[in-house]
Amino acid sequence: MIKFLDLEKINNRFRSEFDARIKDVLDSGWYLSGKWNDEFAAHFAEFCGTKHAIGVANGLDAINLIIRGYGFGPGDEIIVPANTYIATILAISENGCTPVLVEPDINTYNIAPEKIEEKITPRTKAIIVVHLYGQAVQMKKIWELAKKYNLKIIEDAAQAHGAIYDGNRVGNLGDAAAFSFYPGKNLGALGDAGGITTNDTELFERVKAIANYGSDYKYHHIYKGVNSRMDEIQAALLDIKLPYLDADNARRRKIAKFYCENITNQKILLPKTYDENAHVWHVFAIRCEIRDELCKYLNDNGVQTNIHYPTPPHKQGAYKEWNNQSFPITEEIHHTIMSLPMSPVMTDDEVKQIVDLVNKF
Numbered sequence: 001m002i003k004f005l006d007l008e009k010i011n012n013r014f015r016s017e018f019d020a021r022i023k024d025v026l027d028s029g030w031y032l033s034g035k036w037n038d039e040f041a042a043h044f045a046e047f048c049g050t051k052h053a054i055g056v057a058n059g060l061d062a063i064n065l066i067i068r069g070y071g072f073g074p075g076d077e078i079i080v081p082a083n084t085y086i087a088t089i090l091a092i093s094e095n096g097c098t099p100v101l102v103e104p105d106i107n108t109y110n111i112a113p114e115k116i117e118e119k120i121t122p123r124t125k126a127i128i129v130v131h132l133y134g135q136a137v138q139m140k141k142i143w144e145l146a147k148k149y150n151l152k153i154i155e156d157a158a159q160a161h162g163a164i165y166d167g168n169r170v171g172n173l174g175d176a177a178a179f180s181f182y183p184g185k186n187l188g189a190l191g192d193a194g195g196i197t198t199n200d201t202e203l204f205e206r207v208k209a210i211a212n213y214g215s216d217y218k219y220h221h222i223y224k225g226v227n228s229r230m231d232e233i234q235a236a237l238l239d240i241k242l243p244y245l246d247a248d249n250a251r252r253r254k255i256a257k258f259y260c261e262n263i264t265n266q267k268i269l270l271p272k273t274y275d276e277n278a279h280v281w282h283v284f285a286i287r288c289e290i291r292d293e294l295c296k297y298l299n300d301n302g303v304q305t306n307i308h309y310p311t312p313p314h315k316q317g318a319y320k321e322w323n324n325q326s327f328p329i330t331e332e333i334h335h336t337i338m339s340l341p342m343s344p345v346m347t348d349d350e351v352k353q354i355v356d357l358v359n360k361f
């Protein structure tokens with residue numbers, strides 16, 4: 001059986017460093033808001049090229065905290081891709097803002113920059129871009145719109161740690177960025193964890209306080225805040241993994257290249273990239289008109305697959321008010337998309353086996 005994602009194998013590469021580090025954290029007797037959060041945040045900011053980074057409890061909270069930190073709330077509209085994981089949209093709703101959905105580009109699956117302007121109103125406050133599957137959004141047009149209409153750009157970078165657009169890392173392409181370190185992400189913890197990067201010092205100070213009971217210093221509360229902190233143990237382990245992220249992403253690129261060059265089955269639509277550095281291949285998504293048959297065939301032949309995602313947010317029960325709306329490109333993607341195994345620990349032989357099977361389908 002070729003696993004879709006072998007997390008044990010991924011993390012076992014760091015086993016001895018993890019063991020030593022876990023002992024350090026245990027021995028320190030200090031489990032929250034300590035030295036490992038400071039270390040990891042400093043290293044992650046440096047990695048992304050931003051002035052600031054902060055660890056929070058998870059990726060959803062990271063998006064939430066940025067929206068709240070900017071003070072957006074009821075009556076404010078936030079533009080967001082219709083084709084995203086539902087977390088991006090939930091964070092907008094949770095702040096009482098109105099999500100305004102925009103269709104994706106059928107080639108990149110990311111928000112279509114040329115379809116944004118028609119959705120901007122006097123109430124629009126921000127554009128959230130999602131670097132879906134690990135491919136950075138083409139930002140140029142979005143930067144122009146943000147400037148023209150005075151909008152904030154928020155990145156949902158949960159799937160794209162390390163991707164580079166036009167010389168800059170994801171996380172440094174807008175006003176603030178949200179990351180998830182969920183175990184399966186390109187940089188994953190051993191539990192829930194998330195992060196925010198920004199060059200906006202005021203926003204940084206605000207989200208830092210809001211995430212810690214609204215407290216700017218101990219027992220002094222300036223906001224009705226929340227509890228959203230990264231555990232010291234997660235920060236300590238992420239700090240071990242971060243130096244290997246670029247090499248892991250390079251391995252993912254190599255696998256993606258092999259898939260793209262060797263899958264020749266005409267029933268399959270391969271992913272398109274506009275620049276190899278812009279993609280870190282969190283997910284290797286292909287499209288197939290008979291997707292469910294292909295999934296079953298691969299599974300029957302010992303290859304685990306996945307679907308990111310089977311149902312678009314506007315067709316979910318959570319958003320009944322949108323169920324009758326139509327986003328045909330988003331729906332087309334959801335009907336035909338499926339994900340092949342992708343991880344830095346796959347062997348060449350496994351990748352070859354998958355290609356051979358797919359070509360025989």
Ligand SMILES: *Cc1c(COP(=O)(O)O)cnc(C)c1O
Nearest residue numbers: 058059060085087088158180182
């Ligand atoms: C994983 C993910 C999130 C949420 O991150 P969590 O850490 O699970 O809360 C948000 N947006 C996207 C695009 C994601 O893939």
